[in-house]
Amino acid sequence: MNVPDIIIAVDGYSATGKSTFAKLVAKEFAFLYLDSGAMYRGVTLYAMEKGFIGAEGSIDEDALLAAMPGLELHFEHSEEGTQLFTGPRNIEKEIRTMEVSGHVSPISAIPYVRAWVDERLHSFSEGGKVIMDGRDIGTTVFPNAELKIFMTAKPEVRAQRRYDELVAKGQVADLAEVARNLAERDYIDSHRETSPLRRAEDAYVMDNSDMTLHEETVWLRGLLQGKFGILE
Secondary structure, three states, rough: OOOOOEEEEEEEEEOOOHHHHHHHHHHHHHHHEEEHHHHHHHHHHHHHHHHHEEEOOEEEEHHHHHHHOOOOOEEEEOOOOEEEEEOEEEOOOHOOOOOHHHHHHHOOOOHHHHHHHHHHHOOOOOOOOOEEEEHHHHHHHOOOOOEEEEEOOOOHHHHHHHHHHHOOOOOOOHHHHHHHHHHHHHHHHHHHHOOOOOOOOOOEEEEEEOOHHHHHHHHHHHHHHHHHOOOO
16 A cells, blocks of 8 residues: 555544554554654653652652753664663663553643653654654644544543553553543643643544454555545
């Protein structure tokens, strides 16, 4: 399928499978995949390790902002997929823990952090076919993206997916805690002042509560063919 050089912006709620979908699309249609959520998780891990997040979840924003110039995050691509690094250190597994998940929304709500991440995402995506997922890609990071998709699913489906994902990685998880964390993140992301989570007016909605990954790619293939007049 000959897809033109476009940017696909994928937004949506936590645990809707945005990253899984975007990675699959990247592999299927030869796109460069960028995970904006991983960047925010990387900043969160950095803040945790530096002691900028207190026991009660309070954030020392001044200390974080002063230290941000010393943080270097970048993606590396291999057979295992896209991995996030800080310098030579692979932090992909570390940023996927429940502890990081519990702090990532407040960290990502800080305007300076969002501007810092946005600047790097733009530099990573210059030229070619790019697919990027997050919570404000189609509304803020790439408002002129040629194709925007907003993913959603039933809360109970999303909680089960995240729980299964954590268990598969060998982490101890509680389904009720996972559901609470997702609901909390949804609220924070949707109500923050800077770049809140919302559907772009020109985004196509995918409710994948009852869809398989194969059905998701079939859905996208039809969308690409119709929107860009692609003939196989």
